[in-house]
Amino acid sequence: MATSSMHTFNPPVGVKSPYFQPLWLQQRQIRNFGLPFPLDSSYFPARTRRRPLLLKVSCQRRPGDVSVKYHRGSTNASVLECGETDNYTSQDNEFTCVMKFGGSSVASAERMREVAELICSFPEERPIIVLSAMGKTTNNLLLAGEKAVTCGASNVDGLKELDFIKNLHLRTVNELGVDSAIISRHLDELEQLLKGIAMMKELTPRTRDYLVSFGECMSTRIFAAYLNKIAVKARQYDAFDIGFITTDDFTNADILEATYPAVAKRLHDDWLNDPAIPIVTGFLGKGWRTCAVTTLGRGGSDLTATTLGKALGLREIQVWKDVDGVLTCDPNIYPGAEPVPFLTFDEAAELAYFGAQVLHPQSMRPAREANIPVRVKNSYNPMAPGTLITKDRDMSRAVLTSIVVKRNVTMLDIVSTRMLGQFGFLAKVFSIFEDLGISVDVVATSEVSISLTLDPSKLWSRELIQQELDHVVEELEKIAVVNLLQHRSIISLIGNVQRSSLILEKVFHVFRANGVNVQMISQGASKVNISLIVNDSEAEQCVRCLHSTFFESDPPTVLLGSKSGNGSIVSESNVC
Numbered sequence: 001m002a003t004s005s006m007h008t009f010n011p012p013v014g015v016k017s018p019y020f021q022p023l024w025l026q027q028r029q030i031r032n033f034g035l036p037f038p039l040d041s042s043y044f045p046a047r048t049r050r051r052p053l054l055l056k057v058s059c060q061r062r063p064g065d066v067s068v069k070y071h072r073g074s075t076n077a078s079v080l081e082c083g084e085t086d087n088y089t090s091q092d093n094e095f096t097c098v099m100k101f102g103g104s105s106v107a108s109a110e111r112m113r114e115v116a117e118l119i120c121s122f123p124e125e126r127p128i129i130v131l132s133a134m135g136k137t138t139n140n141l142l143l144a145g146e147k148a149v150t151c152g153a154s155n156v157d158g159l160k161e162l163d164f165i166k167n168l169h170l171r172t173v174n175e176l177g178v179d180s181a182i183i184s185r186h187l188d189e190l191e192q193l194l195k196g197i198a199m200m201k202e203l204t205p206r207t208r209d210y211l212v213s214f215g216e217c218m219s220t221r222i223f224a225a226y227l228n229k230i231a232v233k234a235r236q237y238d239a240f241d242i243g244f245i246t247t248d249d250f251t252n253a254d255i256l257e258a259t260y261p262a263v264a265k266r267l268h269d270d271w272l273n274d275p276a277i278p279i280v281t282g283f284l285g286k287g288w289r290t291c292a293v294t295t296l297g298r299g300g301s302d303l304t305a306t307t308l309g310k311a312l313g314l315r316e317i318q319v320w321k322d323v324d325g326v327l328t329c330d331p332n333i334y335p336g337a338e339p340v341p342f343l344t345f346d347e348a349a350e351l352a353y354f355g356a357q358v359l360h361p362q363s364m365r366p367a368r369e370a371n372i373p374v375r376v377k378n379s380y381n382p383m384a385p386g387t388l389i390t391k392d393r394d395m396s397r398a399v400l401t402s403i404v405v406k407r408n409v410t411m412l413d414i415v416s417t418r419m420l421g422q423f424g425f426l427a428k429v430f431s432i433f434e435d436l437g438i439s440v441d442v443v444a445t446s447e448v449s450i451s452l453t454l455d456p457s458k459l460w461s462r463e464l465i466q467q468e469l470d471h472v473v474e475e476l477e478k479i480a481v482v483n484l485l486q487h488r489s490i491i492s493l494i495g496n497v498q499r500s501s502l503i504l505e506k507v508f509h510v511f512r513a514n515g516v517n518v519q520m521i522s523q524g525a526s527k528v529n530i531s532l533i534v535n536d537s538e539a540e541q542c543v544r545c546l547h548s549t550f551f552e553s554d555p556p557t558v559l560l561g562s563k564s565g566n567g568s569i570v571s572e573s574n575v576c
């Protein structure tokens with residue numbers, strides 16, 4: 001490898017660039033992360049060897065280029081050395097796209113065979129493959145872990161979830177005709193881990209992440225072995241071993257910037273030494289402080305795929321699902337939902353953030369930063385065009401793109417106890433949320449009152465239970481009158497907010513006809529989202545009615561009589 005060209009390097013003091021992320025690393029961590037430059041022991045003068053070393057890593061890239069600038073010093077002020085690693089240019093970019101296959105796409109031996117065929121049907125592509133765990137595996141691992149806490153170590157081998165996982169994977173290996181030895185160590189370790197959990201009577205977030213990692217570790221090993229068996233040369237990678245460096249937020253970790261050059265370097269070098277299709281575990285990373293396995297939040301393999309796309313500056317990122325693309329609404333709520341042919345990154349990000357299970361909430365970020373198109377396709381129906389997500393699209397005729405619902409949201413109405421003209425009220429409220437580490441979804445304000453909703457996924461992952469909610473209310477009550485409203489839903493209308501009057505006119509017509517009162521409304525700064533808060537019990541029906549109104553040429557007049565606020569039966573058009 002061409003090493004650093006040494007020169008004086010002034011760190012951009014006070015500048016926070018997304019490509020310049022300071023990391024405090026220890027020697028052991030540097031080795032573990034496999035950072036893409038030679039940091040052997042000679043890099044650590046004796047006096048700093050035991051102390052943390054400040055290493056700043058920045059990744060500079062144009063499409064197809066990856067280079068790393070770094071400097072190191074014993075303190076922020078004294079930079080000892082800096083340099084730049086190899087530059088990989090687009091000519092030697094050996095991969096063309098990422099293809100990510102979700103759990104439903106690799107749920108059985110038959111599905112794995114079909115996916116292998118699908119990959120081979122694109123001979124012009126040199127893909128990197130990302131796989132999730134085989135369908136239902138992650139849920140069964142989590143359930144097994146929870147049961148292990150209380151079932152006692154001697155009963156672990158009788159857990160039906162463990163049995164399901166063993167049977168599924170051994171059957172798949174058998175049916176594909178690959179050697180079961182590739183997963184036997186994992187199955188043994190999994191059982192031991194569950195026994196450990198049973199003995200400790202405890203399942204920490206860190207252990208939970210290690211536990212679910214077995215799903216992706218096994219699916220990728222089986223699939224790589226099968227590709228090799230059919231003479232398609234493939235190499236399996238555990239993401240946590242090739243430089244996917246994350247925060248240590250177990251169960252919901254975030255990818256750190258140093259990941260991009262590390263992963264690019266590893267895949268690039270391996271390809272040059274011995275070309276083989278990389279089969280990478282989705283969903284997993286390595287915590288930068290703990291060096292333990294982390295996960296990126298449920299559905300996180302989408303984020304693995306877009307991270308790889310950005311790391312290698314690829315032409316396209318494909319996420320293969322079990323639906324014909326991103327649909328006009330959740331097909332579980334309304335089976336007549338239609339595929340949306342084009343979306344912008346902003347639309348897709350809002351859609352994912354506000355509850356569309358089809359994409360991981362953070363997955364658009366790397367694709368947007370590197371401006372790499374994301375294509376959502378159906379592995380069960382590869383001929384369907386799918387959804388193409390890009391930076392811009394023609395919005396001239398766009399009105400509503402998709403309707404999303406996020407359930408079980410908690411809403412807070414906060415009214416200042418002071419009179420009008422009291423400045424600093426909003427700042428005080430938000431500083432309380434900041435202190436408590438709680439993120440807020442939707443906000444509507446006046447000078448003396450705020451209505452807001454709390455992110456249910458954050459509540460879930462942080463186990464923010466009633467006690468914590470009570471604590472929030474207690475703190476807020478020092479400056480305001482607070483009304484806590486639970487079991488609400490956010491209905492998000494993703495589309496062209498330039499046409500908000502037209503959209504809202506239709507929406508309120510539907511709601512009025514159905515006797516539904518909107519409890520809060522917010523038009524996001526993103527300009528692609530209008531959010532409305534209704535009762536949980538009303539949400540699905542509202543989505544179905546809105547879908548009929550916006551996406552069907554002949555909306556139903558009356559599907560069902562519905563009681564209006566004063567108890568009378570409404571019989572207007574658009575009552576669903």
Ligand SMILES: Nc1ncnc2c1ncn2[C@@H]1O[C@H](COP(=O)(O)OP(=O)(O)O)[C@@H](O)[C@H]1O
Binds near residue numbers: 102104322330
């Ligand atoms: N707006 C939407 N568009 C498409 N699918 C959606 C939408 N909302 C919810 N879904 C659900 O998301 C599922 C696909 O996401 P997911 O299960 O995470 O896929 P995979 O596991 O294949 O990555 C679909 O089967 C569908 O039930």
Ligand SMILES: N[C@@H](CC(=O)OP(=O)(O)O)C(=O)O
Binds near residue numbers: 133138299300
């Ligand atoms: N297996 C993990 C990660 C993932 O991304 O899965 P899927 O692609 O099937 O949503 C999960 O179930 O959350």
